Amino acid sequence: MRPSSRTEILDAALRVVDAVDGADITYESVARQAGLTKAGLMYHFPSKDALMAGIIGHVIDRWQTELCEVLGIPPEESTLAQRVQAFVRFAGSGEATQGEFAVFAEAVRRPQLSGPWLAWLRGWFAFGEGADSAPLLLVWLAAHGMWITEATDMLSVTPAQRAAVLGKLTELIEETSV
Secondary structure, eight states: OOHHHHHHHHHHHHHHHHSTTOOOOOHHHHHHHHTOOHHHHHHHOOSHHHHHHHHHHHHHHHHHHHHHHHHOSOGGGSOHHHHHHHHHHHHTTSOOOHHHHHHHHHHHHSHHHHHHHHHHHHHHHOTTSSSOOHHHHHHHHHHHHHHHHHHHTSSOOOHHHHHHHHHHHHHHHHHHHO
16 A cells, blocks of 8 residues: 555544544545545455554554654653653644544553554653652643643543643743753
């Protein structure tokens, strides 16, 4: 499969989940969104698990790219505090989508799909290494909670509230890094 075809199909799957009324990811819905037949989609993704694994990998790759851009240096050259700060800016951007949350929730709900998420999260954050990471874990949990809240529309967070929360989280990171 051409990489661009794969990307187009996976982007279409995310659009299905982001659609009004939160449509389920089915072969029919993704094929329709991607402009393919169901058989054409099944050629690229022979099972629903293969499709879900592809979507999960697609979201992880996008997050990795975006977080590296926010970080500004290669992750292997960064500190845990710098990676948490990058995640705070990323998660607090106000651009969380229901589709990404649905993919994340599906992976958690189906342990056979959670491996890539867990490996990526553990690799990016590596809590527990070195000095006391509890303050940074607290910041990460708060930023992750904001991301979930906005992705699920649980609460409306105003730009002023978002800025205040992000400012407090940044202060905690700076205090930890001193």
